[in-house]
Amino acid sequence: MSRGNNHVIMVQPVPDLSTMAVLPVEQNGDHPKPLSPYEQQLHLLEHDPRLSKEILLGKRIRFYNIKGTIGTGNFSKVRLGVHILTKEKVAIKILDKSKMDARTRKLLSQEILCMERLDHPNIIRLYEVIDSLPKMHIILEYAPGGELFECISKDGPYSEDNARPIFAQVISAVQHMHKNGVIHRDLKAENVLFAQDGTVKVGDFGFSTLSHAHELLNTFCGSPPYAAPELFQDKQYVGTKVDIWALGILLYFMLVGKMPFIGDTIPVLQKCILKGQYHIPSQLSTNVQTLIRGMLTQKPSDRYTMDDIVNSAWMGCAVIGCNDSGLGSSESTLREGVEMLQDQLQQTLTKLGVPFDDLTALQEDTPRDCAAGTYRIVLHQLQRKKAEQTTVACNSPSSQHRSSGSTEGRRTITSKLCIIL
Numbered sequence: 001m002s003r004g005n006n007h008v009i010m011v012q013p014v015p016d017l018s019t020m021a022v023l024p025v026e027q028n029g030d031h032p033k034p035l036s037p038y039e040q041q042l043h044l045l046e047h048d049p050r051l052s053k054e055i056l057l058g059k060r061i062r063f064y065n066i067k068g069t070i071g072t073g074n075f076s077k078v079r080l081g082v083h084i085l086t087k088e089k090v091a092i093k094i095l096d097k098s099k100m101d102a103r104t105r106k107l108l109s110q111e112i113l114c115m116e117r118l119d120h121p122n123i124i125r126l127y128e129v130i131d132s133l134p135k136m137h138i139i140l141e142y143a144p145g146g147e148l149f150e151c152i153s154k155d156g157p158y159s160e161d162n163a164r165p166i167f168a169q170v171i172s173a174v175q176h177m178h179k180n181g182v183i184h185r186d187l188k189a190e191n192v193l194f195a196q197d198g199t200v201k202v203g204d205f206g207f208s209t210l211s212h213a214h215e216l217l218n219t220f221c222g223s224p225p226y227a228a229p230e231l232f233q234d235k236q237y238v239g240t241k242v243d244i245w246a247l248g249i250l251l252y253f254m255l256v257g258k259m260p261f262i263g264d265t266i267p268v269l270q271k272c273i274l275k276g277q278y279h280i281p282s283q284l285s286t287n288v289q290t291l292i293r294g295m296l297t298q299k300p301s302d303r304y305t306m307d308d309i310v311n312s313a314w315m316g317c318a319v320i321g322c323n324d325s326g327l328g329s330s331e332s333t334l335r336e337g338v339e340m341l342q343d344q345l346q347q348t349l350t351k352l353g354v355p356f357d358d359l360t361a362l363q364e365d366t367p368r369d370c371a372a373g374t375y376r377i378v379l380h381q382l383q384r385k386k387a388e389q390t391t392v393a394c395n396s397p398s399s400q401h402r403s404s405g406s407t408e409g410r411r412t413i414t415s416k417l418c419i420i421l
């Protein structure tokens with residue numbers, strides 16, 4: 001299978017396809033064969049000096065025009081990008097390789113490995129990885145609705161009824177991770193992003209790792225206010241239990257608008273977490289209080305399991321009712337329903353001139369080239385279109401019916417602060 005360029009070419013950005021003339025190529029000197037849009041882009045990347053300049057200026061990377069900044073993390077800058085062939089908006093997580101040491105490089109490769117293993121509508125999709133000399137670009141599905149954290153900070157906590165469908169989606173995503181041996185290790189409201197129609201997507205696998213059930217991990221990483229007590233106490237911990245504790249903190253934050261454990265410094269916060277004393281407002285229902293206490297149980301072996309959460313009275317049928325596709329999400333997964341879309345996929349890819357002999361091979365390949373990246377984006381566009389046509393849109397809990405409350409006292413130790421020890 002011919003797959004176009006598989007490495008970074010020092011070239012430049014491309015004019016809008018609609019205004020671009022077809023570049024002729026001489027075939028045996030006689031009949032020029034027009035290039036497909038895909039081939040045109042590859043041709044321009046190799047030969048257009050304007051594109052090389054744009055790439056040097058950080059305004060372009062391969063098939064993506066790079067626009068404004070949409071997020072800044074401890075380790076990366078996230079920029080909005082537009083895929084030149086499909087016009088799809090993407091999030092481009094850019095990491096400066098020169099600032100990375102062996103440990104951060106390992107975390108990055110784990111981030112990619114974990115994302116490649118996952119396929120769930122409530123998890124940000126990975127479209128492509130572009131490794132250029134100075135920088136690493138991770139091309140991701142774009143969630144335009146912002147962070148759950150910002151939403152709560154701005155509008156206050158959720159009512160229980162509005163929190164439930166959001167939390168259920170996060171639970172569905174984490175269930176999928178754990179089933180696939182992925183531990184997130186940085187679950188927090190900043191890493192839960194809103195897509196459309198109240199759908200949320202868990203992102204930022206920067207601290208994630210692969211782990212077998214009951215395997216003991218020993219790297220402390222994550223955000224202190226979300227850190228489980230055993231992370232401060234023990235040399236080793238069970239990954240799934242640490243994620244479940246963080247889910248308890250997340251649910252508390254969603255309903256109360258502040259953190260259960262607060263401290264001005266990490267030692268104070270640590271003391272607070274180890275003491276395990278926190279206040280649950282009495283206006284919260286008994287069912288949700290039981291669930292929060294189950295997740296925030298000090299001893300990992302006594303802490304709620306994912307099944308306990310799913311089967312809890314408060315969750316009701318919110319998660320049980322959803323399959324792997326997650327509640328509130330009408331989208332399918334990357335590998336789901338591809339056969340049904342096969343004809344449309346082939347048509348679109350043929351129109352764009354993306355080379356493929358076998359769609360399955362294109363789908364399963366590590367997305368490190370333009371063809372695989374384009375394939376994933378086209379597939380996602382078709383899946384979204386199909387979902388829009390066939391399902392009733394969810395209401396948008398991010399914008400409706402908030403309970404009153406404030407975010408007072410939040411983040412004395414900021415959860416943006418991440419630690420790796």
Ligand code: ATP
Binds near residue numbers: 190191
């Ligand atoms: P941190 O360590 O602070 O969590 P990070 O370097 O690991 O950050 P991310 O959390 O992945 O980076 O991204 C930083 C921010 O960029 C997110 O909190 C979010 O606001 C924004 N962002 C990241 N990915 C996306 C996306 N796919 N769609 C929209 N916004 C995004």
Ligand code: MG
Binds near residue numbers: 204
């Ligand atoms: Mg983050």
